[in-house]
Amino acid sequence: NAGVTQTPKFRVLKTGQSMTLLCAQDMNHEYMYWYRQDPGMGLRLIHYSVGEGTTAKGEVPDGYNVSRLKKQNFLLGLESAAPSQTSVYFCASSTGTEGDEQYFGPGTRLTVT
Amino acid sequence: SQQGEEDPQALSIQEGENATMNCSYKTSINNLQWYRQNSGRGLVHLILIRSNEREKHSGRLRVTLDTSKKSSSLLITASRAADTASYFCATDSWRDDKIIFGKGTRLHILP
Numbered sequence: 001n002a003g004v005t006q007t008p009k010f011r012v013l014k015t016g017q018s019m020t021l022l023c024a025q026d027m028n029h030e031y032m033y034w035y036r037q038d039p040g041m042g043l044r045l046i047h048y049s050v051g052e053g054t055t056a057k058g059e060v061p062d063g064y065n066v067s068r069l070k071k072q073n074f075l076l077g078l079e080s081a082a083p084s085q086t087s088v089y090f091c092a093s094s095t096g097t098e099g100d101e102q103y104f105g106p107g108t109r110l111t112v113t
Numbered sequence: 114s115q116q117g118e119e120d121p122q123a124l125s126i127q128e129g130e131n132a133t134m135n136c137s138y139k140t141s142i143n144n145l146q147w148y149r150q151n152s153g154r155g156l157v158h159l160i161l162i163r164s165n166e167r168e169k170h171s172g173r174l175r176v177t178l179d180t181s182k183k184s185s186s187l188l189i190t191a192s193r194a195a196d197t198a199s200y201f202c203a204t205d206s207w208r209d210d211k212i213i214f215g216k217g218t219r220l221h222i223l224p
Contacts, residue, residue: 004155033211042201042216043156050210058211090155099144099163099205102212104155 001026004105006091012111013081021076021108023091029103031096032074033058034066036087037107043090049074050096081112117145117202117215125221132189134218136202137182143206145178147187150199150217159187159200189220197222 007022023032030051035043035058045058049068063085065077074093078085088109092102120135136145144163148156162169162178162185169176175188189196199219205212 031210035214040216043214045211045213048211059213092156096210099161101146101158101161102156102203104157106155107153 003027004091004093004103006089006105006108008108009106010109012113013078014113015082017081018077018079019081019110020078021089021091021110023074023076023093023105025072025074025091025093025103027093027103028071029093029095030071031094032068033092033094033102034064034074034076035090035092036060036085037090038087046076046089081110083112086110086112117204117213119200119202119215119218121218122216123219123221125223126192127223128192128194130192132192132196132220132222134187134200134220136185136187136215138185138202138204139183141206142180142204144204145176145185146203146205146212147174147176147185148201148203148214150201152198156201192220192222194222194224196220 004025033048034046047066052071067075091105094100094102117136117138146161147159150156173190178185199217201217203212203214
């Protein structure tokens, strides 16, 4: 099993450009999450999904959109990138069972100039 | 807003010594988890402790939970160079279906 994979690993965008980050998991997990990690800020939840076709806002959703059309994929979109969105983005998944651990992808390092 | 806050922010110890880091949280929790993050990598789950548990062990890891003080500690015994990483606590509650991470403790094991 590959676990949780993220595409791409690195990306540089110019302000105003758009892009989509792809997260895929092969563990048949119901729940999927997108976080951003900035120095000294820990992980902050952007959006999450508790099942195929559902999405919900997290702590810092502004400027991002998500879609969960297939159970194994969770897409994070930036419609008009801003320098403040320079960060490392992590995707995670879990079964959704109470107390279950989250499995993380390797991260995507995004720089917006 | 962050639920868990780790303390200290950074810790350097000699290899072989024990490392202790703490996590405090603000509201009632259901479970508390600890994760490790090696530089440039995703987080990896270490251990979970439930709100009705006071102590849990896993290999060289010992976790305690004091719900009256809303705090937890993670002890790594006989530290090794490979333990150099950032450690995060994460809490969940009955109120919602997501977990909240703290800002982490950076642990550096000196040779």
